[in-house]
Amino acid sequence: MKQSEPNTLRRELARSQQAGPHPDADVLTAFAEDALPEREKKQLIAHLAVCAHCREVLSVAASATPEPITDDTAHVLPRPVHPPLRTWLPWVATAAGVVIVGAAVLLHERKQEFKPRSENNASAPTTATVQAPAQPDKQLQTAIAQAPKPVHNKPGPAPVAKHTESSQQATDAVIASEYREPSNRLETIPQNPTSVAGPIAGALPAAQSPPPPVSPLASSRVAPAFAMSKALGLTEAQSVNAVRPHWRINSSGQAERSVGDSAWQPVLPNERSKMRVVAVFGNDVWVGGEDLRLYHSSDSGTTWSFISLPGKTGGEHAIAHIVFQTPQAGTVEADDGTSWTTIDGGKTWK
Amino acid sequence: MLPEPSTLADIPTLGSAVSEAIARRYNESGGERYGITPESFHNIVATVVIRYAGEASEKEQLDLVATLHVAELTLARACSAGNEMAWDVFLTRFRVPLYESAYRIAKDEATGRELADGLYADLYGMPNREGRRISRLDYYMGRGSLKGWLRTVLSQQYVNRYRSQSREISLDEQVEASVSFAERPAENVPSPDDRVAAAIAQTLTELNSEERYLLASYYLDQRTLADIGRQLHVHESTVSRKLERVTRQLRKRVRKRLQAAGFHPRRCDELMQELDVRDLNVDVAAALRQETSPGTFYK
Numbered sequence: 001m002k003q004s005e006p007n008t009l010r011r012e013l014a015r016s017q018q019a020g021p022h023p024d025a026d027v028l029t030a031f032a033e034d035a036l037p038e039r040e041k042k043q044l045i046a047h048l049a050v051c052a053h054c055r056e057v058l059s060v061a062a063s064a065t066p067e068p069i070t071d072d073t074a075h076v077l078p079r080p081v082h083p084p085l086r087t088w089l090p091w092v093a094t095a096a097g098v099v100i101v102g103a104a105v106l107l108h109e110r111k112q113e114f115k116p117r118s119e120n121n122a123s124a125p126t127t128a129t130v131q132a133p134a135q136p137d138k139q140l141q142t143a144i145a146q147a148p149k150p151v152h153n154k155p156g157p158a159p160v161a162k163h164t165e166s167s168q169q170a171t172d173a174v175i176a177s178e179y180r181e182p183s184n185r186l187e188t189i190p191q192n193p194t195s196v197a198g199p200i201a202g203a204l205p206a207a208q209s210p211p212p213p214v215s216p217l218a219s220s221r222v223a224p225a226f227a228m229s230k231a232l233g234l235t236e237a238q239s240v241n242a243v244r245p246h247w248r249i250n251s252s253g254q255a256e257r258s259v260g261d262s263a264w265q266p267v268l269p270n271e272r273s274k275m276r277v278v279a280v281f282g283n284d285v286w287v288g289g290e291d292l293r294l295y296h297s298s299d300s301g302t303t304w305s306f307i308s309l310p311g312k313t314g315g316e317h318a319i320a321h322i323v324f325q326t327p328q329a330g331t332v333e334a335d336d337g338t339s340w341t342t343i344d345g346g347k348t349w350k
Numbered sequence: 351m352l353p354e355p356s357t358l359a360d361i362p363t364l365g366s367a368v369s370e371a372i373a374r375r376y377n378e379s380g381g382e383r384y385g386i387t388p389e390s391f392h393n394i395v396a397t398v399v400i401r402y403a404g405e406a407s408e409k410e411q412l413d414l415v416a417t418l419h420v421a422e423l424t425l426a427r428a429c430s431a432g433n434e435m436a437w438d439v440f441l442t443r444f445r446v447p448l449y450e451s452a453y454r455i456a457k458d459e460a461t462g463r464e465l466a467d468g469l470y471a472d473l474y475g476m477p478n479r480e481g482r483r484i485s486r487l488d489y490y491m492g493r494g495s496l497k498g499w500l501r502t503v504l505s506q507q508y509v510n511r512y513r514s515q516s517r518e519i520s521l522d523e524q525v526e527a528s529v530s531f532a533e534r535p536a537e538n539v540p541s542p543d544d545r546v547a548a549a550i551a552q553t554l555t556e557l558n559s560e561e562r563y564l565l566a567s568y569y570l571d572q573r574t575l576a577d578i579g580r581q582l583h584v585h586e587s588t589v590s591r592k593l594e595r596v597t598r599q600l601r602k603r604v605r606k607r608l609q610a611a612g613f614h615p616r617r618c619d620e621l622m623q624e625l626d627v628r629d630l631n632v633d634v635a636a637a638l639r640q641e642t643s644p645g646t647f648y649k
Binding site: 024025026027028029030031032033034035036037039040042045046048049050052053055056057058059060061062063064065 | 452
């Protein structure tokens with residue numbers, strides 16, 4: 001029913017408009033100011049329902065009200081003067097608290113993340129000599145080889161040179177420091193680049209010659225993305241996004257990697273079981289799949305090691321989830337709900 | 351001519367609790383400034399209590415005493431008694447709001463000034479037959495704020511004035527204003543509308559007063575939902591929901607009545623569907639003539 005159209009309802013309503021004596025101005029004012037007791041309010045509404053005159057008076061008076069609340073009527077309609085501010089203030093305070101707590105938690109996590117990496121860095125040169133050299137990643141080698149070498153005027157002490165036992169190890173360690181991911185560089189690389197450039201300049205071969213083989217553990221601390229970005233002359237932020245390896249499980253169940261714009265390459269070509277999940281934490285990559293097959297690479301997929309999960313054979317189960325909170329601590333879960341947790345980067349599982 | 355307000359001699363006695371409550375409010379009334387004694391103040395407030403809650407319970411009387419605007423009530427009485435200081439206070443606090451309200455109501459400066467001047471003269475008072483000056487302020491009872499009361503009185507005067515003027519418009523002026531004069535439909539010709547109208551009229555009597563007030567405000571007065579909400583001190587969405595519920599129930603009951611009157615259910619549906627379109631031919635003006643017509647007082 002439209003408000004503006006005449007109709008039977010309006011006609012019958014008009015016919016019912018037979019009001020008695022009108023209420024005085026005091027009662028109408030009290031009604032307008034919501035100060036009438038319930039009994040009188042009902043009586044007045046009953047009158048208003050049949051009295052167009054009083055409805056009109058109330059409406060005209062309401063249209064002349066200058067401001068919603070004045071000091072004179074404040075006790076009649078006790079409403080806050082600034083309700084929006086009072087309403088939003090607690091929410092703003094809560095939001096600020098959440099932001100502060102969230103920032104504190106993030107900082108704490110970042111701190112925890114850096115600790116184990118620093119320990120690894122310290123022990124890297126000694127353990128690097130024990131492990132057999134792995135096949136270097138061709139793409140990374142090319143990128144490093146093509147990288148323009150900086151000109152260094154002042155040789156300076158290498159920050160990790162005291163941990164090395166041979167020049168080759170020193171080179172590996174320094175390269176590891178030089179090409180570490182941006183987040184780690186802040187801890188290990190001095191602010192003045194020339195302080196670490198001297199040994200590099202001395203240790204590195206000529207720009208055209210291929211780079212020395214990188215040991216697996218040393219390469220684990222090398223960030224290929226950052227290395228390639230230097231080679232391409234990109235800024236730090238651009239380069240990390242541009243050349244950071246991308247990972248996927250293809251339709252055949254093979255784990256694949258793509259660096260930059262390069263084509264997808266299988267990283268576990270000999271694996272027959274279908275992979276299901278891939279998890280990346282910095283340079284650490286974890287790939288899991290059917291028959292509880294779990295692989296780990298600590299160098300962004302250059303080298304891989306098979307991880308045997310204790311207490312259960314593969315059978316018909318598969319790894320369904322891989323979650324790492326830090327490079328060292330994480331959980332692997334099978335599709336039947338069984339889970340394994342490590343706190344040492346996958347060396348031991350519980 | 352205004353009727354004279356009740357005199358103090360008419361005031362019956364109140365309960366001791368109410369009298370004590372009145373006495374407790376004397377200090378905040380500021381009556382002492384205007385030479386109003388506690389006894390006079392008691393009589394002023396007792397008049398109000400008797401007028402509005404004379405038959406009510408003691409609790410209601412106490413509530414009324416507690417909610418009265420006693421400071422403005424004593425100011426009004428002091429003004430009507432000719433107290434100079436009270437008039438100074440009144441002019442300082444209420445003269446500007448009075449004229450502002452009049453301008454807002456009239457939406458025209460000349461009319462607004464005329465309206466406010468008229469009320470101002472009434473407030474000052476006119477001598478009656480016995481030579482006693484009767485001020486309009488004698489009728490202020492302190493139930494609402496004095497500013498609100500002045501607005502209401504201005505609105506009453508404006509509505510009465512406009513209505514009286516509209517009645518005095520000559521036929522020539524109406525012709526000049528291009529007012530069309532449609533032939534009035536015969537009132538007692540039976541038609542299918544009558545049965546629908548009877549069903550609606552009967553159903554309307556079953557509604558409570560608030561529901562009828564909503565329907566009348568919305569469909570008769572053409573008020574907006576926001577206007578109605580302001581008057582009832584509820585949000586307009588609440589008014590909308592209530593209106594929707596009332597009209598839905600109304601249609602349901604009317605349909606039921608039509609069925610009871612012998613209409614086939616299918617015919618009932620047709621009637622209900624055709625209701626708005628067919629009613630465009632109904633002469634609503636005749637029905638609305640008795641009190642006022644929607645939009646009369648809006649320019």
